[in-house]
Amino acid sequence: MSGTQPRADARRNRENLVRVAREVFAESGTDASLRDIARRAGVGIGTLYRHFPTREDLLGAALSTGLGALREEAHRGLGEQSPGEALFAWMETFASRSSVWCGVPGSVMEALHGGRPAVQAAFTDVIEAVADLLARAQREGTVRGDVDAEDVITAASALGWVSEKCGPAYTARLLAVVRDGLGVPRDGSAPRPLPAAPGLGAPPPAGTP
Amino acid sequence: MSGTQPRADARRNRENLVRVAREVFAESGTDASLRDIARRAGVGIGTLYRHFPTREDLLGAALSTGLGALREEAHRGLGEQSPGEALFAWMETFASRSSVWCGVPGSVMEALHGGRPAVQAAFTDVIEAVADLLARAQREGTVRGDVDAEDVITAASALGWVSEKCGPAYTARLLAVVRDGLGVPRDGSAPRPLPAAPGLGAPPPAGTP
DNA sequence: GCCATTCCGGAGCGGTGCTCCGTATATTTC
DNA sequence: GAAATATACGGAGCACCGCTCCGGAATGGC
Secondary structure, eight states: OOTTOOOHHHHHHHHHHHHHHHHHHHHHOTTOOHHHHHHHTTOOHHHHHHHOSSHHHHHHHHHHHHHHHHHHHHHHHHHHSOHHHHHHHHHHHHHHHHHHSSSHHHHHHHHHTTOOHHHHHHHHHHHHHHHHHHHHHHHHTSBOTTOOHHHHHHHHHHHHHHHHHHOHHHHHHHHHHHHHHHBOOTTOOOOOOOOOOOOTTOOOOTTOO | OOTTOOOHHHHHHHHHHHHHHHHHHHHHOTTOOHHHHHHHTTOOHHHHHHHOSSHHHHHHHHHHHHHHHHHHHHHHHHHHSOHHHHHHHHHHHHHHHHHHSSSHHHHHHHHHTTOOHHHHHHHHHHHHHHHHHHHHHHHHTSBOTTOOHHHHHHHHHHHHHHHHHHOHHHHHHHHHHHHHHHBOOTTOOOOOOOOOOOOTTOOOOTTOO
16 A cells, blocks of 8 residues: 555545535534534445544534635735725625634634644634734734734634624724724824734643633 | 422422532533433432433523622622723633633523523523623723623623633633623724624524534 | 522533544556 | 546444433332
8 A cells, every 4th residue: 555645535534524524514503413513425334433533523624625715815805905995895704704604713822822733723824824924914003013923813713703693783983993003003102002913823821621 | 288389309309409410510511411410419320310301401590699690790880980990801711710610602602592491591681781881881881882791792702612611821811812702892992893694593504403 | 487589510412622543545567 | 548646525433412211219208
C-alpha cells in the first residue's frame, strides 16, 4: 500500500459527511444530532466518529469552505471601497452570515481563546485578512489605533450572536454603535484609551467546561 | 385545606430546588442536567418537573433574586454618579455578573424577544430600571437620543456573552468601544442616525428552535 | 383517629454522545 | 485472474439525557 493515501470509500464518506454536516448544522444549529448527520450521509455512526473524533473536528471541517468565502469577502471589499468601509462591511457580513451558518460566533470565540485546533485552523486565514484590513483602516485614519484584530473579530462575533438571538434589525443598530465607537472622534482628539488587551491564547474564565 | 395554600413539603422542596438550581446553573451553565439538580436537592425528578414543567421556568425562578439585586444596582448607582456614568456602570455590572450567573445573556435575549413568560417576568423590573436610567442620561446629554432601552440591554447581553466566552479583559475593551459609540460626538454634532428599531416583541429570526 | 387531598418518587420511553469489535471492502501482490 | 492484508465500515451496547405517568406516601382538616 502506497504510504498515506486514504482508501477510496473512506475519502468519499468523509466528503459526504462534511457536506451533510454543513446542511444539518445550518438547519438545526451547532448541537445537532451526530447520529442524524451520519444517517443522512448514509454512513454508520462509527464511521463518523473515526473521521471526526470530536464534534469540533466536524464543525471545523464544515466551516472551512464558508470561511474561505468570508476571507475573500474581506479582500474583495478592499478594492471597491476605503479600508474603513470595507472593515465595517465585513463585520456586517460576518454577523449576518453567521446566523445563517452553523454557530460561527461561538466557534470563533473558542478559536480565538484556546479552542480546539480543528476550528482554530479553519479561522487562521480569516483572522489574517481582518488584521490586514484593520491595519489599513488605521493607517487611513478612519479607525482608532488602539484596537486590534481580536477586538474586531470579538465584536463581530458578538454581533453575530445578537443576530442569532433576535434578528438583523437590532444587529444593524448595534453595528452602527460599534462603528461609531471604533472610529476616531470627529474633532480629531484622541479617544479615551482602551483597557489593556490580554495576549492571544489567554485562558477562558474559570468554570468554563 | 384552606384555599390555595401549598402543602408544607411542597413549599420546602420548591425552595430547595431553586436554591440548588442557582448553584448548579452557575457551576455548569444553563444546560446543566435537571436530574442532577433534582438529585442534589434530595428530590425525585418527577417533583422537579411538577414544580417547574419547563427548564425555563426553573431558570426564571433561579434568576429572579439575582435580578432583583441587579435592578437595585441600577437605582443605587443613580444617587452616587451622573446618569450616564450610572448607565455604563450598570452595563459593566450586568456583563460581568452574567458570566458568573446562569446564562443570563441568552435568557435576557429570549425575554426581550418573545421568550418564555417565566423568564420574561423575571426581567420586567430590570428593563424598567434601565429605561429610566437611559432616559435620564439622554436628558443629561451624555447619551445619544436615538438609542432605546432594548439597545442598551441587548448590548449589555452581548457583552455578557463575550465575558462568558473569553473573560473580562476583552469585555472591558468592548464596553469602552460601545460606550464611545453610545455617547454623543464630542464636537456636539448629531451622530450618524441609527437604522430603524423593530417594535418590542418582534419575532426572532426564522429557524430558531 | 380517620380520610380526602395533595404531593412524591422513580420506573420507563425514546433520544443522545461515544466506544468497541466482528465483519466487509479496497488495494496490493502474486 | 485469485489470494492476502491492511484498512475502513457498521451497529450493538453503555451511560446519560429530557420528559411522562401512575402507584404509593405524606399532609392537614375533621
